[in-house]
Amino acid sequence: MDSHDSEHLWRQFLAHKEDLSPSFRLEIPSGDDRERSVCTRCSFIDYRNPRIVVGSVATDDSGRILLCQRAIEPRKSWWTLPAGYLETNESAEAGARREAREEAGAKLEIDRLLAVYSLPRISQVQLMYRARLTNPDTIAAGPESEDLMLVSFEDIPWPDLAFPSVSWALRDWRAVEGQADFAVRSNPADGL
Numbered sequence: 001m002d003s004h005d006s007e008h009l010w011r012q013f014l015a016h017k018e019d020l021s022p023s024f025r026l027e028i029p030s031g032d033d034r035e036r037s038v039c040t041r042c043s044f045i046d047y048r049n050p051r052i053v054v055g056s057v058a059t060d061d062s063g064r065i066l067l068c069q070r071a072i073e074p075r076k077s078w079w080t081l082p083a084g085y086l087e088t089n090e091s092a093e094a095g096a097r098r099e100a101r102e103e104a105g106a107k108l109e110i111d112r113l114l115a116v117y118s119l120p121r122i123s124q125v126q127l128m129y130r131a132r133l134t135n136p137d138t139i140a141a142g143p144e145s146e147d148l149m150l151v152s153f154e155d156i157p158w159p160d161l162a163f164p165s166v167s168w169a170l171r172d173w174r175a176v177e178g179q180a181d182f183a184v185r186s187n188p189a190d191g192l
Helices: 003-020 092-104 164-176
Strands: 024-027 036-039 051-059 065-070 083-085 108-119 124-133 145-151
Touching (some): 051 092, 051 164, 065 092, 092 108, 108 164, 124 164
Antiparallel strands (some): 024 036, 051 065, 051 083, 065 145, 108 124
């Protein structure tokens, strides 16, 4: 194929590209039980699945917990644990370490999965890890954090925590503190 043929094919594609754009409608696909967005041209099903959040309750060798003051909405200026959305092609543990690094310049050693919280109202599943903060003397607020603190469990600013799941994770961490083996925690009975 010479360059003239290639140019001709490219012009044909550009002339008809509007015909190739997807067009979706809501329908119940065969074998499914709920409405989905289905392309009217190719039958591609655009599944809308929950977002996965990964984070950690990270402590230094003194047992102080790393908290980040949010610099972004939602809940700007409220305190939270280092956490955020899992990226494509990233393991959950790597995502928890990345979030701590981005938000607090923190380096973590992941101990184990602490809790899995299901938040259907906002289509999230949260995976929270128990971790050891290996660089407490060099942490620094990243672009998504206004400030950081290392705080004992007794000094946590409970009324100023950003989200209910932050409180759940902190209480779950306290319930298994010092235990090498424990069952992964989940939503409190009143937290669904």
